[in-house]
Amino acid sequence: MTRVDPFEPEERRELAPANEYMSVPVTILCGELGAGKTTLLSRLLEEDEREIAVLVNDVGAVNVDADLVEARTDLTTGEEVLALENGCICCSLGGELSRSVIQLWKEHEFEYLVVEASGVGEPEPIARQFVRGPAGGPYDLDAVVTVVDARRFYDRFGDSTAAAPPAQQGTDETGSRPLGDLLLEQIEFCDLLVVNKCDLVSEEERERVVALLETLQPRADIVTTEYGDVDPTMLLDSGRFDLEAASDAAGWKQAIEADAALEVSHTDDHKTPVDEHDHSDGHDHGGHVHPPERYGIEVDTYHRRRPFHPERFLAVLADLPAGLVRAKGLCWIAGRERQAITMSYAGTETSLEVTGRWIASLSADRQAAFRDTQPDLSWDEEWGDRETRLALIGRNLSMDELTARLDDCLLTDAEMDADWSVFENPAPTGMGDTTTVSSVE
Numbered sequence: 001m002t003r004v005d006p007f008e009p010e011e012r013r014e015l016a017p018a019n020e021y022m023s024v025p026v027t028i029l030c031g032e033l034g035a036g037k038t039t040l041l042s043r044l045l046e047e048d049e050r051e052i053a054v055l056v057n058d059v060g061a062v063n064v065d066a067d068l069v070e071a072r073t074d075l076t077t078g079e080e081v082l083a084l085e086n087g088c089i090c091c092s093l094g095g096e097l098s099r100s101v102i103q104l105w106k107e108h109e110f111e112y113l114v115v116e117a118s119g120v121g122e123p124e125p126i127a128r129q130f131v132r133g134p135a136g137g138p139y140d141l142d143a144v145v146t147v148v149d150a151r152r153f154y155d156r157f158g159d160s161t162a163a164a165p166p167a168q169q170g171t172d173e174t175g176s177r178p179l180g181d182l183l184l185e186q187i188e189f190c191d192l193l194v195v196n197k198c199d200l201v202s203e204e205e206r207e208r209v210v211a212l213l214e215t216l217q218p219r220a221d222i223v224t225t226e227y228g229d230v231d232p233t234m235l236l237d238s239g240r241f242d243l244e245a246a247s248d249a250a251g252w253k254q255a256i257e258a259d260a261a262l263e264v265s266h267t268d269d270h271k272t273p274v275d276e277h278d279h280s281d282g283h284d285h286g287g288h289v290h291p292p293e294r295y296g297i298e299v300d301t302y303h304r305r306r307p308f309h310p311e312r313f314l315a316v317l318a319d320l321p322a323g324l325v326r327a328k329g330l331c332w333i334a335g336r337e338r339q340a341i342t343m344s345y346a347g348t349e350t351s352l353e354v355t356g357r358w359i360a361s362l363s364a365d366r367q368a369a370f371r372d373t374q375p376d377l378s379w380d381e382e383w384g385d386r387e388t389r390l391a392l393i394g395r396n397l398s399m400d401e402l403t404a405r406l407d408d409c410l411l412t413d414a415e416m417d418a419d420w421s422v423f424e425n426p427a428p429t430g431m432g433d434t435t436t437v438s439s440v441e
């Protein structure tokens with residue numbers, strides 16, 4: 001098997017201040033394993049006249065992608081393929097990725113760089129390398145593009161009432177991996193969504209996929225296609241990327257921010273936060289901006305200032321309704337008074353991860369410092385900023401029922417006065433620790 005080696009140096013360029021050279025535009029291509037990234041890329045290399053360098057990263061020793069792309073690429077005329085062989089881009093950030101792209105830039109003349117992120121790479125840290133990292137000098141991030149397999153996406157999220165999922169067609173050599181957060185993170189952090197394999201879905205199924213994607217990611221443009229047949233101008237030099245906008249683009253994040261903003265606009269009403277069940281009917285959306293409800297797709301938020309009983313909450317997480325597509329946000333679990341825990345559900349599993357500390361668990365000085373910088377932070381005299389605020393995105397499911405089930409997990413008044421440390425508690429404790437709960441169908 002021939003492999004494209006890290007290149008023999010031809011002429012070395014030296015890094016100079018950014019204004020002394022034209023930075024090279026970069027498109028990052030993400031998407032689940034087998035979604036069609038390589039197919040799309042091969043077409044792009046064929047159709048675009050420019051000299052395009054390609055950085056492929058893949059997990060595992062055999063870098064099939066690099067070989068495939070190489071076979072379609074004429075290295076002598078300038079299109080270059082560099083394989084990152086030592087694992088995944090996102091695990092070697094700041095190290096191998098930056099070194100590789102800078103080395104590539106120094107040693108080769110090319111007009112455009114495409115980074116094909118493996119199906120398991122998180123797009124945001126990769127993108128940040130090209131904005132804030134050392135690669136931000138010679139490169140200019142133009143767009144993050146995520147390729148979605150329409151068939152597989154529909155089968156996972158499209159319609160829970162369908163009798164039996166259609167047989168896998170085409171190409172699913174990787175088998176059906178449990179859908180982790182990653183697929184949705186790739187959808188939620190991008191500028192353009194390419195819905196590929198549309199030959200394997202009906203028109204109605206395709207429309208449902210698009211409607212769900214629009215809900216999960218209201219900011220991205222969406223194009224539907226077969227065999228990656230996308231106009232190269234959609235992917236290259238599109239000028240779409242904006243780090244701040246991309247970081248805030250996720251539908252769940254927007255729902256939570258709208259909910260929090262609504263609360264701020266209603267502050268001054270001196271509620272007793274511990275007893276505040278402000279969405280108890282599940283429909284108190286006030287001024288939320290929700291996408292039009294199509295195909296039964298709905299976005300809701302759940303906000304409570306009373307902790308969950310750990311065992312009851314985990315039992316509900318193990319039995320979430322099939323129509324729930326995405327749930328994400330911070331939760332307050334009794335017995336974890338320091339840990340701000342992010343709950344993230346993406347189709348089959350929920351992860352609970354300690355992603356920070358409640359400000360209320362810091363020293364008085366540090367609390368004051370944080371609260372000075374966040375004047376809008378709602379604060380309870382007894383519990384401070386501890387709260388649960390989740391975005392819920394689903395289709396054909398009763399949000400009222402889900403809300404009621406979550407409410408049953410909240411501590412009762414008697415439990416509020418009990419010793420919380422005696423609860424059986426599988427929730428994570430250390431920063432970065434994660435507990436994963438699989439939904440039993």
Ligand SMILES: Nc1nc2c(ncn2[C@@H]2O[C@H](COP(=O)(O)OP(=O)(O)OP(=O)(O)O)[C@@H](O)[C@H]2O)c(=O)[nH]1
Pocket residue numbers: 031032033034035036037038039040065118119170171196197198199200225226227228
């Ligand atoms: N039916 C159908 N098959 C497609 C389409 N696009 C790509 N394929 C096939 O799907 C398989 C996977 O496509 P790739 O382009 O290798 O997917 P990838 O995202 O690069 O996959 P990884 O490298 O594993 O991450 C190949 O056999 C393609 O021929 C499409 O639109 N329709």
